[in-house]
Amino acid sequence: MTIKPVDYIPFINSAKDCELTAQLYGDAVAVRVSLECAAKTSALCPTGPKKWLDGGVDALDERNLQKLSSAYQDHFNRFPNSAQIADTQFQAMPNKGTVQTFVNSVLNECAKYGPNWISVPQLPMLDDSSRNKINRALAESTRVWKEARSESAELIVPVIFTNQNQILKKTERNKKLTAAMNSFTASGASGVWMVDASLSDQNGTSTFDKRFAALRNLHEELNALLPERAFTIGGPYWGMNIVLWARQLCSFAAIGLGNSYKYNIPGTPMQAGNVRIALPSLRRWATASAKLKQWLATSVSKLAPGDKAITEFQDLEKNFSKMLVQANGRVQIASFYKSWFGKFASLPASGRALALYQDLSSAYVLGSTLPDLPDDEKTSRKPGRVAQQLMLNCL
Numbered sequence: 001m002t003i004k005p006v007d008y009i010p011f012i013n014s015a016k017d018c019e020l021t022a023q024l025y026g027d028a029v030a031v032r033v034s035l036e037c038a039a040k041t042s043a044l045c046p047t048g049p050k051k052w053l054d055g056g057v058d059a060l061d062e063r064n065l066q067k068l069s070s071a072y073q074d075h076f077n078r079f080p081n082s083a084q085i086a087d088t089q090f091q092a093m094p095n096k097g098t099v100q101t102f103v104n105s106v107l108n109e110c111a112k113y114g115p116n117w118i119s120v121p122q123l124p125m126l127d128d129s130s131r132n133k134i135n136r137a138l139a140e141s142t143r144v145w146k147e148a149r150s151e152s153a154e155l156i157v158p159v160i161f162t163n164q165n166q167i168l169k170k171t172e173r174n175k176k177l178t179a180a181m182n183s184f185t186a187s188g189a190s191g192v193w194m195v196d197a198s199l200s201d202q203n204g205t206s207t208f209d210k211r212f213a214a215l216r217n218l219h220e221e222l223n224a225l226l227p228e229r230a231f232t233i234g235g236p237y238w239g240m241n242i243v244l245w246a247r248q249l250c251s252f253a254a255i256g257l258g259n260s261y262k263y264n265i266p267g268t269p270m271q272a273g274n275v276r277i278a279l280p281s282l283r284r285w286a287t288a289s290a291k292l293k294q295w296l297a298t299s300v301s302k303l304a305p306g307d308k309a310i311t312e313f314q315d316l317e318k319n320f321s322k323m324l325v326q327a328n329g330r331v332q333i334a335s336f337y338k339s340w341f342g343k344f345a346s347l348p349a350s351g352r353a354l355a356l357y358q359d360l361s362s363a364y365v366l367g368s369t370l371p372d373l374p375d376d377e378k379t380s381r382k383p384g385r386v387a388q389q390l391m392l393n394c395l
Contacts, residue, residue, distance in 0.1 A: 005029040005049065006345045007245060008255045011236055011263075013037055018044035020257045020330065024338050025049075029252055030117065034266060035110055036075040042113045050116035053153075055106040057121040057138070058160050059267035060086040072267035079105040091123070091134040096141070099134075103141035111151065118153045120187045124160040124197065124265060125176055132179045139187035146188065154190040156233070157183050159222075160265070161196040164207070168214045173221060181225050193233040194222060195254065195263045201237045202261070202284055204380025204389065212393045215240060219249040236263055239283070239360075239390040246344055246352035246394065255337065258330030274376070275329045277316065278336040281309040283363040284386040285333055291374035293320045299370045299383075309366060357394035363387035 009030045010021045018041050021031055030050035033042055038053065045051060059072055065086055068076075076082040081102040084090045090098075103121055110118045121138045123131050142155060159180040167173050184192060196215065201208065219234060226232070234250035235241030238261035241253040255261070259273065274287040286292055296317040303310050316323070323329050343359065344352045367384020380386055 003027055006342065007252045008341055008345075009049075009052070009233060009252050010255055010257055012041055012045065012257075013266075015040055015044060016327070016330075017041070017257050020334050022046045023331075024334055025255075025257075032254070033113070033115075035106070036072055036266065038110075038113050051113065052117035052119070052156065053110040053113055053115040054119040054158070055110055055121055056266045057085070057106060057119075058124050058158060058265050060123060061265075064265075064268055068267040075267075078109070085123075085134070085138075088130065091131055094134045094137040096137060099137045100141045100144060103138060104145050107142065107145050107151075111149070111153065115153050117156050117191070118151075119193070120155050120157045120183060120189055122158045122160070122183060124162050125166055125179075126162065127166060129175065129179070132182070135179065135183050136186055139183035139189075142187045155187055156191045156193050157187060157189045159183075159192055159194040160263070161194075161198070162265075163198050164196065164211050164214075167196065167218050168210060170217070170221075173214070173218055177218075177221055177225060180222070184226070184230075190229070191231040191233065191251075192222065192226065193254070194219065194250075195235055195237075197263045197265050199237060199240070200262045201240045201390070202380060202386050203378070204382070204385040206379075208389050209392070212240060212243075212389060216244065216247070216249065216393055219244055223249065236261055238262075238285075239386065240393070242341060242344070242356065243353075243390055243393050246356045248349055248353075253341070255341070258332075258334035258337070259326075275324055275326050276333065277323045277329050278333040279312075279316075279383075280336045280340070281312055281363060282367050282383050282387060283340065283360060283390075284380070284383075286373055287376035288320070288324055288329060289374060289376055291376065293317055295371065295374055296320075302370055307366075353394050357391055360387040360391035360394065364391055 006027045008028050010025045011032045013034050026046040028049040030052050031045050032052040035055045081098045085102055120142045122135050231251040233252045233254050234244040235254035236256045244250045245253040276285045277288050278285045296313045300310050300313050364384040364387040370383045372381040
């Protein structure tokens, strides 16, 4: 019997990501593989999902070139003219031949891995329009490359926002969407992947009330501009990707793999994050610490007898030392996330948004009965805060 693929797309950047994907997400509609690590990871990906190769060209920002990891510097040194693509003066007046040579080199490398989808090389959005010409030139060169090769892989246009001011107001969204559509049309793409790389949607900050609504509007407005045949991808986020998908505002939800549920523009070295564990009944995660272990014990005493969260919290407390190992924490979070998404994937598309609203409402109500989480959670110490903010955007 053929198993229907689930509408999530894990983002793969390491061999460990491949292991988790094979273990938990082999039913994904697609997996996204970073070209920088493709030689180490492509063969380890599960064979069922479509393979999406992304060249990581969004790392080419003149301001960040000196900060790029050595692996990414080596990665881009393989491609002629990468320094020019990153140069702000060149971006303002791109030379077609220079751009074509760069694009051919990147996309030829992507094509070696036999992908079903390939990202159109694009630079992230800035507050002004200074990258519009280079992104249009990159898109046009991509079409030339695809037609010259009679390439069968479908193209996806990345639309990467770098701060909330680019999407909060409709006038700014209109400008960015016009630029995105120019790249979509110029490249002959089949889909659009859109993400706000500055959004960590579990932070619980008060600005999210407006920010989440603007993100919804952004996807609605994109869908109104795209042809009916086009597909869209939203995220990765923790919950807003699921909200967008459940509301049928994107075709597929990009997801993390237990350690990051946001998009990090590639190449810049990142500090090691805290070990986290999922709190399934609250539809969120929290930093694993001695204070969280104590919080779990205290919270059990606040719950009504028979509440299913009692067993969950007791099991987490019992296995807490095991969870402090980064790899174990990742598996626990990724396992929860699969089951959470699966609740809605099994429903008719028309019923998902309401079901997600009810699911998050239950988590919010539970959280309102519990003490504040440890101060590691900063602006999201209220246990039901994450669920509350996501819930309000479901309908």
